[in-house]
Amino acid sequence: MDRIRSFFRNPIFVLSRKNPFMLSRWSILYVLLGLFGGLFAALFWKVLEYLTVFIGKLEGPWIIALMTVSGLGIGLIIYFLGEPGEISLVIDNIRFKGGKLDTKSNPSMAASSLLSISSGGSAGPEAPLIQIIGSIGSWFAELLGLEGEELRSMTIAGMASGFTSLFGSPLGGALFALEILQHRHVVEYYEALLPAFLSSCSAYFVFLWMTDMGIGPTWQFPQYVPGGIEDFENAIAFGIAGAAVGWIFYGVFRATKFSFAKVPGPIFVKTTLGGLLLGCIAFYQPLTRYFGHDQLNQIVTTQGNWIFFGSLVLLKILAINTTISSGWRGGIIIPLFFVGATTGRFLMDFFPTENESFLLICLMASVNASVTKTPVSTTILLADLTGVSSFTPVLFASLSGYFLSPKAPFIRSQADSN
Known part of the structure; x- marks a missing residue:
């Protein structure tokens, strides 16, 4: 751990504190987190696509048997690998535990969600990506010895990168990661706003590069013509x-x-x-x-x-x-x-x-x-x-x-x- 911390004290990061621009070493760290988040999200998406095509070949009455067996598999994964948690737990940790998310539940969350989504469950990959990449951001912050708002900001930046990778909207993804954390206030943790944008943009770039999904609209709706x-x-x-x-x-x-x-x-x-x-x-x-x-x-x-x-x-x-x-x-x-x-x-x-x-x-x-x-x-x-x-x-x-x-x-x- 000391070697890793010393790595971020090398001349590149030291110079980033002394340059005449707004660029800082924290900016570099948030970008790096986003790059990793985009990489993980792209791999998750590719595995999900493969599993969906493979499992989706069954039709008719076989769907009932398939989804029943899949439900058993999901339950066994959670039973043996542990409870992966849910978005409510993520919000609680962000708000009341300084933003620290535990990476121990990631294997259970990744495996159970991949099987849930690919077999036809009515839930998408955004929640698993938010939780997994957010916990990796938390782990990254602890590795660097960050505490308080710096740790929370790194966790939220990870969440934003996971959300943005799937939805292809760096601005919307970053705001969603902040807005979903509270009921009344649009952005309570305003310190994490710029980190979330930086991480989201870099994650989106990597996700596009690996998936070739393009930057156009996801859903082809007829163009809305504004009236009065x-x-x-x-x-x-x-x-x-x-x-x-x-x-x-x-x-x-x-x-x-x-x-x-x-x-x-x-x-x-x-x-x-x-x-x-x-x-x-x-x-x-x-x-x-x-x-x-x-x-x-x-x-x-x-x-x-x-x-x-x-x-x-x-x-x-x-x-x-x-x-x-x-x-x-x-x-x-x-x-x-x-x-x-x-x-x-x-x-x-x-x-x-x-x-x-x-x-x-x-x-x-x-x-x-x-x-x-x-x-x-x-x-x-x-x-x-x-x-x-x-x-x-x-x-x-x-x-x-x-x-x-x-x-x-x-x-x-x-x-x-x-």
Whole structure:
């Protein structure tokens, strides 16, 4: 450890403190952390893609058996490797334990989340990446002998790099890593803002270089054509609709959480039962399977009436909450975007509009803000993910969804700041 610390006292880092520019040795460290975060995220994504293609070959009734067995495998991984934790624990550690995240749970989190996501669970890779790379940032800070806000900033920078790698939005990813840590304040740990931006940018560069994903929008929505004041009025109305979906989501979450808490036995009993239920839902409605990254484009073009899309919204909400409540691992951001877009398709039968993409994006923003309590970063993320250039009306929808959402948050650690 002394050798490592002495390495960062070499002439390069010493000169960085004496140069006439704003560049400092801390800037270099945050960039290095981001480079590593982008490398890990790219490898995680490639393994995930391979496993998804390999496992996804099974169709029809075999999906039920596959997801049941996968649930058993997820439970056994957690049973033998240890409890990997969840985003609430990460938030608690950031806020109340000086930002220190333990790397011991990383093997369990990586293995269980890879199997959860690739076999079709309704949760995405953002939560595992945030936790794993954030803990590596914490380890890196301890290695350098950092304490207090410096350690916390390094951890948050790691979280931001993991989030940005997946979503391709350095600004939105950095803000999300800060905004999700509290319920009331957009950025409480403002000291970590610039470190998060630096780490996010370098992680994004490495992730793009290794995956060749490009810098265009992730989802191909028709371009939104800005109108007048009516766009803001519509955005608020869409935000109210998104908040209503958020209330439904929270109610289903309470029911599934209570139900699975009553299941006796070790963790693999719950995960197996969860896999069985997820398999049945996916067999009945295949679009509920997976976390929605690829399926979201299909929502734009899929033909169906309000009954089809309304039932898809409810089944996807049930699938997301079954995934989380039964002990499967993953994040809910992209699944919530899927729910929002599907809700938009449902409303089109009742409120026809020429700006269909505007309706979908507003619902995506308001539903996600309602559940995750992140209205600002959600808006910026969607601007990059969908290519919308005039995103101010979307912010109105996002804020409406947030302020009309349940006071009791989905992520329980956020309630402490309320």
